[in-house]
Amino acid sequence: MKVGVVTFPGSLDDQDAARAVRFAGATPVSLWHRDxxxxxxxAVILPGGFSYGDYxxxxxxxxxxxVMTSIIEQAKxxxxxxxxxxxxQILCESHLLPGALTRNQGLHFxxxxxxxxxxxxxxxxxxxxxQNREIVIPxxxxxxxxxxxxxxxxxxxxxxxxxxxxxxxxxNGSRNLIAGITNARGNVVGIMPHPEHAIDSLTxxxxxxxxxxxxxxxxxxxx
Amino acid sequence: xxxxxxxxxxxxxxxxxxxQAVGAALPRLGFTFAQSVRQGKRFEIEVEGDPTPAQLxxxxxxxxxxxxxxxxxxxxxxxxx
Numbered sequence: 001m002k003v004g005v006v007t008f009p010g011s012l013d014d015q016d017a018a019r020a021v022r023f024a025g026a027t028p029v030s031l032w033h034r035d036x037x038x039x040x041x042x043a044v045i046l047p048g049g050f051s052y053g054d055y056x057x058x059x060x061x062x063x064x065x066x067v068m069t070s071i072i073e074q075a076k077x078x079x080x081x082x083x084x085x086x087x088x089q090i091l092c093e094s095h096l097l098p099g100a101l102t103r104n105q106g107l108h109f110x111x112x113x114x115x116x117x118x119x120x121x122x123x124x125x126x127x128x129x130x131q132n133r134e135i136v137i138p139x140x141x142x143x144x145x146x147x148x149x150x151x152x153x154x155x156x157x158x159x160x161x162x163x164x165x166x167x168x169x170x171x172n173g174s175r176n177l178i179a180g181i182t183n184a185r186g187n188v189v190g191i192m193p194h195p196e197h198a199i200d201s202l203t204x205x206x207x208x209x210x211x212x213x214x215x216x217x218x219x220x221x222x223x
Numbered sequence: 224x225x226x227x228x229x230x231x232x233x234x235x236x237x238x239x240x241x242x243q244a245v246g247a248a249l250p251r252l253g254f255t256f257a258q259s260v261r262q263g264k265r266f267e268i269e270v271e272g273d274p275t276p277a278q279l280x281x282x283x284x285x286x287x288x289x290x291x292x293x294x295x296x297x298x299x300x301x302x303x304x
Contacts, residue, residue: 056289056290057292060289060292061289064289092294093292100292100294100295102233102237102238102295103239103241104240105238105240106240107241107244145238147237147238147295148294149236173238173240
């Protein structure tokens with residue numbers, strides 16, 4: 001099983017994402033932003049960081065990278081894609097996911113362990129979770145406030161497309177405490193906190209994040 | 224040479240913490256006039272000669288595609304003399 005991890009100029013968490021893929025038992029494949037060839041991968045991760053320096057808006061320029069043209073096309077026909085943090089921003093800018101991520105309420109860059117609740121266990125990236133399980137993974141972002149219009153919010157809620165919600169106080173002003181969402185088909189998932197930093201108790205606050213990466217392997221095997 | 228200006232603003236219903244921070248700083252400096260402040264972006268695009276309607280339409284398309292994110296922002300295109 002091959003999982004592609006895209007590197008854009010300014011990506012930071014591509015190595016941790018690749019390591020998480022290895023921990024889950026799959027083979028990570030490096031994908032370069034200028035290469036539109038996805039090298040036959042079974043799934044793709046868009047990692048965190050500051051692609052293209054976050055110039056203009058987070059993810060706005062990355063969305064037009066050659067690799068994204070292929071990812072957008074294949075995501076529409078079911079390729080599992082996980083966007084973490086900056087990757088989530090890119091998925092929103094690509095219109096693969098609705099809404100947008102804006103500057104944190106309070107303006108501070110956040111960095112610390114965050115408790116979230118996994119509410120959707122049918123997506124390609126969350127099928128190994130038990131519904132409503134509470135997990136702790138790192139949250140580290142400056143522009144993580146999930147915003148969308150009222151009708152989009154109502155649709156996300158009624159269709160059960162909120163993947164994860166922040167527990168406790170709202171850390172960044174996200175509507176309805178949304179930490180992650182999925183598309184209607186369940187193959188494209190965006191999440192603001194970082195599961196790839198929580199796969200090994202030596203380097204993370206928990207190993208709760210690993211289930212994102214084992215989930216996608218299960219969903220691929222099930223095909 | 225003409226200058227085309229594209230102003231991009233967050234939609235009114237979208238929270239603008241940067242504008243709020245500026246709004247909170249003004250009275251601390253003795254500027255007490257502001258009811259509220261919202262912050263946006265301005266792009267200046269230079270083109271050769273007077274812009275044609277087709278060029279302006281193209282710039283609007285570019286603004287919609289790249290300069291602004293219509294999910295959260297609005298934009299206005301105008302020619303500056």
